Amino acid sequence: MSATSVLADGAGSYVHWGVVQISVTNLIIIGVMLVVFVLAIVLPFPGNRRQRESEDQR
Amino acid sequence: MSVLGERVDPEASSNWTTGLRTRLQRTVPPGQILPDRQPVYVASWIYVFGVLSLAAFLVVLGSGGWLALGGVTWWHTSSVGHFVNSLHLWSVELFFAFMVIHLWGKFWMAAWRGKRALTWITGAVAFLASIGTAFTGYLSQSNFDSQWISTQAKDGLNAVGIGAWFNVLNTGQMLLWHVVLLPLAVGVLAVLHVVLVRRHGVVPPIDADVEEPT
DSSP: OOHHHHHHTTSOOEEEETTEEEEHHHHHHHHHHHHHHHHHHHSOOTTHHHHHHHHHHO | OOTTSOOOOTTTOOOHHHHHHHHHHHHSOTTOSSOSOOOGGGOSGGGSHHHHHHHHHHHHHHHHHHHHHHOHHHHHHSHHHHHHHHHHHHHHHHHHHHHHHHHHHHHHTTTTTTTOHHHHHHHHHHHHHHHHHHHHHHHTSOSHHHHHHHHHHHHHHHHTTOTTTOOTTOHHHHHHIIIIIHHHHHHHHHHHHHHHHHHHOOOOOTTOOOOOOO
């Protein structure tokens, strides 16, 4: 085992895709951020329905 | 007021204080500095990430100030120091996650519409300054990780020809950039960004039926 490979041990798993190389941890974080982004667009904002109802009653 | 008690016309006055006050009053419309009502389209989670970024930034500044009080040996050896060190790291992680989601939201809204180009630009430059602040933070850890990162960074920075301007191997310089210069730049840009948001209002959705300056 070379010195380089010893140093690299425990450095985490990486995904290789052509010239792209990214750690699995960072890939998961980006995936979670994308999920949060989509949820922020899709999920209704609390209080919005209540405000609309009170404006309709006026 | 003049010495005689009559009000001075701000337009006619050459007084610096009067001029600055008039300028500040004109910058943000009356009642818009801290408004308590917003257009109905603002009631969406995607509009929350800007203020989440600001909240995370305040925690970053607070935990960073706490680390500066204790110093290097404290944050490496004591349990409270480890906790504050982690608080600083994770608030930065959240700051960037919130800021990037805010950026995605504003990009797909084309948030530079309605004379908001400078708002977009100050946000983008603040993002770049934040990246510089975070990178110098890696260099300020004072451990083997920061040594490794600095030796890798100097090769990259010298390769693109900007190594003459600063030295990432100079821990003192990088620490001062991290705790003074770059946070100041991010803070000033963030204040400018928020003032511009308050000046022009929150950008409406693309299909919203609202009158906007062209």
